[in-house]
Amino acid sequence: MGYPRNPAQRRYVLRVAVAMAAYIVTLAAALRFVGGGAVTGPPAYLLALLPGLSVAGIFWAVGRLLVEERDEYLRMLLVRQVLVASGFTLTVATIWGFFENLRLVGHVDAFYIAVLFFLGLGLGSCYNWLTLRGRSEG
């Protein structure tokens, strides 16, 4: 997206920053207390849920940006970016799943799907740049 230019983009950056901070804190807590065995049973599930929910906060922030972006062209760029990211994530995850099922590759933890999506957003941004770049003036 580059430097945030309008209020919707600034809110997006703030929301992602909050979600990332929550992710770091909750992941550290989950690793320490659940991974270390200090917390077990239902509280362990609750604590283990928090890092994933924090990452889901980033997905929510992307969704809110799609709703709140008032500039229709920038909104279209974001829609294309998210479509590329979704297609890329689903394709790689599905192919990897079959490879894994046929024991051609090792197991990869499912939370890497989120990493694929963020990588896909980057690819979507490149796709937008390559297909829509034009002369700029003024």
Place this chain on the structure above:
Amino acid sequence: MKNRLKVLRAERDWSQGDLAERLDVSRQSVNAIETGKYDPSLPLAFRIAELFALPIEAIFSKD
């Protein structure tokens, strides 16, 4: 879709940034519309027509 946005803007000696500000859109939007990479929605096309005090068909036309 073709448009005369660049010509109309030049006649008024407006930069893309000036036009973007008047339309309350980003400069990227103005650039994308001018270069034919993006066709504006009907509401935005009406705002453009209103700004230049012209009918929509005097600004936008089929290829």
